[in-house]
Amino acid sequence: MGTLLAITIFLPLVGVLLAGQTRESARLVALTVVLVNCLLSGYLVFSYPGGAPSFAVLEVPWWPRSEATLGVRFAMGLDGLSLWLYGLTSLLMITCVLVSWEAVKENAPAFYRLLMLLYTGMLGVFVARDVLLFYLFFEATLIPLFFLIGIWGHEERRYAAMKFFLFTLAGSVLTFLGLLALVIWNAYASGSGVVTFSIPELTQRLAELRERGQLPLAFQLWVFWALFAGFAVKVPLVPLHTWLPLAHVEAPTAGSVLLAGILLKVGGYGFLRFVLPMVPDATMQVTPWILALSAIGIVYGALTAFAQRDIKRLIAYSSVSHLGFCMLGVFTLNALGLHGGLLQMINHGLATGGLFAVVGMIYERYHTRKIESFGGLARKLPILAFFMFVLTFSSIGLPGLNGFAGEFLVLVGMFQRAWHVGGWEWVFAVAGTLGVVLGAWYMLTLVGRVFFGTLREPLSESVAARDGAAAEQTESSENWHTYSVSAGQHGVRDLSLREVLALAPLVVFIVWIGIQPQFFLSRMTPALKSVQKPLAAPAATQIADRAALPARSVPPVGDTVSDHLTQISGCDAQLADATFDTGQVTSDHPTDHDD
């Protein structure tokens, strides 16, 4: 299995070599690689035995000559944290190649080569089990995306690419120092002097150090903020989000899909993989602030999205809001929230990735993304509208689709935390709930304006060339004219089979996660349980320290909730009951029974 995993990581590199010189050969090779890789990684993901801590582990020495002193190994493997993100990457790559099929005309071989490089980088980030390997892939994803945005992007592409790269890099160099500090601290404080970069080993040893009181809070806080710098930019949490709308809007469709679908998840994944398990005391100390930032992000992102007049920009800001949800879930630090946060990352990848693809298809047809120039598209493009509806409903959390399961778990987790901690946490919980309402508001407004009402279409360039006389009669000074015409007059067609195939896999998983979330949640549970363990039980030496600080204790919900989650059957109502039940069972609060 480990070998198969390595094959899926490096198969795209073979694609880079074989891509050839012409557009046809390049896209054909890319599609073949992506399909084969999706089958292979799908096989890997679905053969993951539920309950296993890790799977498909492969470790080989990387630097043969200095292995003894450096301990850097080429180690990869899957576990509950990375499993679905790994699968999602392969799934979204199909969408990316198919939406770029006609859209990318210039320099297509280079485009698909960079896309394949990015593919390897993204898979590598999730499967790396070595700190250096993780950081290597983490940064290596920047280069291809930088070129993808900068070469094939829209008008502001140069500025967007630079801003994206510099923001991410500025944060991630500090993250890098934080990771090195952890590695070195482990080497000294344990007294062994052995430098290890292996992530599982490091996590375990740091946990042991913490139990012995050799991981002081001050050190943890420094490391926390260093790690935070990189991951929070990547997520992005609110004051650090300004690169995101720009990069999303200026990127080519495939770039936007991958940026929203995968690369933003690297931030959340980093928090789950490094921050929570390795510096738990600092995490607990800082949690209220992160929750506040997440809550602000949810509301601010939603309100800003509502104010946008560009479809792509609206969806970009909705990403800020949705990623706030993921962070809210992760930083509830209880089992429900962690499950919800991780599931919400997958959901956001499917829904927003799909939405960007749909926007790309609209743009390909009309060469504009202005909301006010559209209306009633559902009549003209029923298939596209269908996909748009499904993705929108998934995005706003309609029960029965995947968004509901994620948002619901996040909110229940947050309310549970608020119940125990009190104070400002209630505000965050309410803000999160408000975010759901706002999300539905702006997304449905968008759909209502663009897809319903009387048919209004912008005048695309090809149409303008064909009936230029008609165009001259309209008085608008802009180059996108809006006027009502009967369907079929323009040369705009509904989705082709290729485009349907690009979106269909996403919809399949949106529905699947919606009706059977426990299949996906149960495979996350073992990993999340170990993430949560140090957070639920503070180290002996820290108790006195933390007792002095008010309102920082975390309810001891953990194992039972996770166990219950695995038993939840598909129905959402039962999901709700089960989660509330566990709240009763495990809570110390007698007043928790009131529902």
Add this chain to the structure above:
Amino acid sequence: MMTDWLPEILLVFAALLCLVLAPFQVRRSWFYALALIGIVAGVALFYLQQGFLVSSKDMLGVFGRGLAFSVGLILVLTAGSSGQESQHEGERLGSLLLGIVGLALVARAEDLVLLFVGLELISVASYILLYVDREGPNYREAATKYFYLSVLSSAVFLYGLSFVYGLAGTLSLRELMQAGAQGAFTGVMGAIPLVLILAGIGFKIAAVPFHFYAPDVYQGTSHRNAALLSALPKAAGMLVLVRLLLEGMFGGPDRAWQVVLALSVLTMTLGNVLALWQRNLRRLLAYSSIAHAGYMLIGLTVAMTYATPQGHPWDGAAALLFYLIVYLLATLGAFAALGTLRLGDRQVETLDDLRGLAYAPLMDLRLLAWSLAIFMLSLAGIPPLAGFWGKLAVFFSALDVGGVPGGGPARSRLVFLAVVGAVNAAIAAAYYLRVVSTMFFATLPGETASHEERTLQLRQGAMPAMFAVALCAIMTVLIGISPGRWIEHARRASPTLRGPQRSMKLATMEGKLSEMAGSTASSLSPVSQDPSE
């Protein structure tokens, strides 16, 4: 042993032949062929000897000579003649070969006089090259400026050496080590040679208060001379610092590392920040090379605290030496690539000249654009390119000492140094990316045909330089993918890591360490008890 000197002798012979033949009516390409044969034979001989014949105890010397010949190969390949330049081809190539020999001499010197002669050989070669090569826009200004400041710095350095002699009573590095081990340089008097040496070498490596010449000189001269100035004096200066400050003087007085720390912070920050505003390519790369000197000084700072525990992956000196390889590959590659380009009848000057290079009709030009992108990203320290491992090495070395429990005053300041380095890496990315984005994003793929009036071309006879570019690019990627072997070379060359001939040094270090880091000293003691030398 005489055979050990063969590569250097061969190069000197080739150089002298070039210089002697220069006044005669010899075809210019012959000089180039002669220089190329000389350096290729030298490199081949060196590696053959290292592989089969000679087993030297002086690993730093071997490392430095390997660096000298490899850099020399790239420089000679880059220095190829184009059709229209001066009559002084023989002098130019002869001086270049002598400069390369100078670096090899610095690397292997066992005596302060030979060390100084090696440095001066590089300087004298640079003066001639700066004046003889008339391709640069302001070559006279560049040559004059460099000459006067370089002479001044040599004098300061020599003055420092005289104090070293006064304190230790010897010119031999081997005896200097013994004197240093007995604490000859620890007092206040030790600070004087240290400061003078740092000032003199600071000029060679373009560290910040001594950097003023670099941007002007680089901008005024040609690309191949800028390549030379960014490689030979810098490598020589770094080798001298390692050799003299670490090996000979044991880091000087106890707090001497703080001086280097200040130099390092200033050099990195000023170099990177000032580079942000540059539009001229050579000026930009000059500031970049200043900044990289700062990163290397991080390694020196760490090494001078002598607090790196045994067996750890990187001590400061190893990090410095590894960084040197990485920096040289990318910088030489970048200058070589820029040197092959021609815009009309002049060389490329500003960033705008590179506009749309990635979409040039000629395949070679497109490859050049990709190679330049590799060099810039490597200099910016983005994985998986070699530059990343260089940054990792210096940051790790700083944090490694910073992480020693009870590490004394060094601890927090070295962590601070690592943080400054990391922030600088982010700042630097801005101007490296601007170069990349100018080549790749400034025009749409289809638009290149529209501006015919200023098309970039390859200069005549650019094949060897293209080969050098390819060599550097491939090495940058290869080291990026598998750096272990090269890190191992640097580690073996590091004088502060253990080795049989270093046990004496460690014995005295123990005294120092006992006040700096209790726990580290205990881990060192088993080695220092070995009195074999």
